[in-house]
Amino acid sequence: MKTQSSTDIAQGAARRNLAYLGRMRWIAVAGQLLAIWGTVMLLEVALPWRQMLPVVAFLILLNLVSAWRLRRGQTITDLSVAAELLMDVACLTLLLYLSGGATNPFVSLFILQVILAIVLLPRRHAAAILLATVAAHGWLTGNGVPMELPHLWHGDGPSFLNLHLQGMFLSFLLAAGLLTWSVTRITANLRDRDAQIQTLRQQMLEEDHLVRLGLLSSGAAHELGTPLTTLAVTLDDWQTLGAPQGAALEEKLAVMQRELSRCRQIVSEMLLSSGQERLEEAHGMRARAFLEDAIQGLRLPVRVRVDARCDPVIMADPMLEQAVRQLLDNAVEAGSRAIRITLSPDGPDQLAMVIEDDGPGFPADILADPGQPYLSSRDGVGRGLGLYLTGNVMRRLNGEMRLANLPDGAQVTLLLPILEDAT
Incomplete structure (x- = not known):
């Protein structure tokens, strides 16, 4: 299953919201056609329906x-959604102009566009929709094709039968219903989007922690190799040739004790580092000083030369330091x-x-896909993780x-990335 990015999740939510807006527009179109037909055919009110259609x-x-x-x-x-809402406002303005202007009871439907903009759009786009509706309502106050409504439906009767009051009630009912239907679905959609993004962030944090542990474990394995090899060679010699006596035995035991202490120190440092947050440890540092610190912690049997043609400030992240050490160990x-x-x-x-070395170079399969784990020119469990983990660290930086x-x-x-140029 392909993992979605935050952009994919946000885009999916935007598409669903636009689909909801389209359904509302179909309802509005059906209502407008029904209102035009009912006003002309049933109420026998003269409307410029040929201009409205x-x-x-x-x-x-x-x-x-x-x-x-x-x-x-x-x-x-957001701009495309705002443009569609502005076109809705323009169309509603024209229809109201052709049917009485601000005296039309359905002028209150402008509030529907404003609330949708507030829910769907960022502040500046919502403000544009608000200004457009205020301007349209203000313009309609002094403009509009007069529409003469019969005062009563059938002769004298209660004031509720006044057609203008009926229109106001119907406008409120329509706006309230559409808002309830649309806003509940849109807000549920936005909550679902936020939940998906939060889940994605949690997955990224967990992945970041796993990469960190992988780097620490891989680095620790490299560092443990030297003292463990010393211990293994010493014990093999004792098994084959017998243990030395006297001062020679004490000297060998002292070496083995130092190597065991080194192993314990490496494991302790790994456990300590695995419980720390990367961002809390990261800090700005000159690139050359960062490299010297990284190299100093290694006991490499070869000489490492640093040629600093510039010395800017970079993010001295422990994961980056471990990645550099990993690359040097691999070389x-x-x-x-x-x-x-x-x-x-x-x-x-x-x-x-x-980082350049005089080794045999990379195999073709590693050059073709350096981001693939467990590709290595050497045998052994866990081989091939160094470049994969280093690539992950670089992406996070x-x-x-x-x-x-x-x-x-x-x-x-x-x-x-450079945080600050060298002075």
Whole structure:
């Protein structure tokens, strides 16, 4: 199952809201046609219905275009929804102008457009709809084709039979019903969107934590390799040749104790780091100082040379430090005898941290898809996670990882955002 992004979730909610708006417009069109027919045929009121029908036809066309856009999967923006609401306001204004202007009891339907804009749109777009309805209502106050209504339905009778009062009541009933139907569905849709986005954020936090644990575990495995190898070689020698005696035994035991202490320290550091939040540990730091700190914690059998052609401030994230260490460990394990790290600008707001070695280079399958886990040129459980985890770290820092083979080695380029240029 494909994981949706926050943009996909928001777009899905916008499409459903536009579909609700289209259904309301169909109801409005049906109501307008029924009102025109009833006023002309039943009440025998002279209406310019020939001028009113093209306005209703335009609303029908607008709804068909909106449905076509939804069917084709076009992007729905706040501006497009605001434009449709403005066209609804314009059409309602024309229909009211042709049927009495502000004296038409259905002038209160303007409030329907305003409330929909408040629910569906951001503040500035909703304010535009409000201003448009106020301007339209104000214009209709002094303009409109007069419409003479018979005062009573049948002779004398209670005031409720006054057609203007009936129209006001029907307008209230229609607006209240449509608002109840539409706003409840739209707000439920928005709540569902917010719930989906919250779930997505939780998944991203969990994924971020898993990537962090993966980096820590992978780094710890690399660091544990040296002391465990020392212990394994010593014990193998004792099993084959026998344990030494006297001072030699004490010296060997002291070495083994130091290596065991180193193992415990590595595991303790991993457990401590796994319980800390990444953003709380991250801080701005000069790129060269960051690299020196990262290299200092390693005991590499090769020389690492840093060539700093610039020294901007970057986000010194522990996950990035662990990723750099992972890349250096991988280079050594691949057989590299020399490693060079170059810091150079890559545009005005990006740093290129280029790690080059003289090893055998990357296999073709890794170069083709460096984001695929468990691709490795070496055998062993857990191999191939380093590049995958490093790529995830770079994405979370708004950076990028690129791989390439050199004529005499491999090259990894980490593109990092710059927080502050070097002075």
